[in-house]
Amino acid sequence: MSTIAISNQKGGVGKSTIAVHLALHLSEQNKKVLFIDLDPQANATKTLKKIATPLNFFASDLFKKLDFKIDNPEIINVIEADSLMADVERYDSNVLVDFKENIKKLNEIYDYCIIDTPPTLGLRMTGALITSNYVLSPIELEEYSIDGIKKMLQTIFGVKEKWNPNLNFLGMLPNRFNPRSTAQKETLKTLIENYSHLLIPAPIGIRSSIPESLSLGLPVWNLKKTAARVAGQEFKKAFKILDTTMKENNNV
Numbered sequence: 001m002s003t004i005a006i007s008n009q010k011g012g013v014g015k016s017t018i019a020v021h022l023a024l025h026l027s028e029q030n031k032k033v034l035f036i037d038l039d040p041q042a043n044a045t046k047t048l049k050k051i052a053t054p055l056n057f058f059a060s061d062l063f064k065k066l067d068f069k070i071d072n073p074e075i076i077n078v079i080e081a082d083s084l085m086a087d088v089e090r091y092d093s094n095v096l097v098d099f100k101e102n103i104k105k106l107n108e109i110y111d112y113c114i115i116d117t118p119p120t121l122g123l124r125m126t127g128a129l130i131t132s133n134y135v136l137s138p139i140e141l142e143e144y145s146i147d148g149i150k151k152m153l154q155t156i157f158g159v160k161e162k163w164n165p166n167l168n169f170l171g172m173l174p175n176r177f178n179p180r181s182t183a184q185k186e187t188l189k190t191l192i193e194n195y196s197h198l199l200i201p202a203p204i205g206i207r208s209s210i211p212e213s214l215s216l217g218l219p220v221w222n223l224k225k226t227a228a229r230v231a232g233q234e235f236k237k238a239f240k241i242l243d244t245t246m247k248e249n250n251n252v
């Protein structure tokens, strides 16, 4: 019923990490979740393949007319990233019509579709933004990141205005936050001053238990380690805010 794009034009900010955790969080509430990996790095696919069932077609197939039937959706299914996706960027933008149609059909089967996007503004990111009803943007708070954030917000609100009025911005989720960094604290302060209404007030700290949990195919809150507990709590705090926003929105 809901499609959530995880998007930011910057790489390495935690899109795939947060997308996977969000999918696992929703699946724990017994929602049927489809994860669509449009990132050719395929980090999310690698993690999710350990626990989720892949569908019998690939992400690049979504940009074509596609005949599929999914009789038994699992708690989590994944449409894997594949190498042919690089070619999608050379297709005519008309393929977005097929993409949109395919996502619409998948939406009828699952409670949530989570789309992990590549960091470049091309057909795949545009496709994700024009078909989703929510977009979440993980951000990092390094010095000089404000310019990138402005560009990202322009893209999202530009797509909303021109192509997809149903797109709701869930907000910017600060990730890899280091409370000891003066530069990061300054950036956070600037963001609160300028964009507090677009900021999710639940930063996720930089913690080694996060990549460790992903390499095991687990959400960090299921990693049996004291160091993982805080990270798990931070994710849950942020996701609770998203749950509330989406619930309020869906009831409107």
Ligand SMILES: Nc1ncnc2c1ncn2[C@@H]1O[C@H](COP(=O)(O)OP(=O)(O)O)[C@@H](O)[C@H]1O
Pocket (backbone or CB within 6 Å): 010, 011, 012, 013, 014, 015, 016, 017, 018, 043, 175, 176, 177, 204, 205, 206, 207, 208, 210, 211, 214
């Ligand atoms: N909060 C965090 N703490 C520590 N490492 C993180 C955190 N978030 C992401 N990472 C790591 O940073 C790298 C980039 O994250 P990733 O989710 O792949 O970013 P993106 O998808 O935006 O390129 C990965 O190795 C990931 O495990």
Ligand SMILES: [Mg+2]
Pocket (backbone or CB within 6 Å): 015, 016, 017, 039, 041, 043, 116, 117
């Ligand atoms: Mg990624």
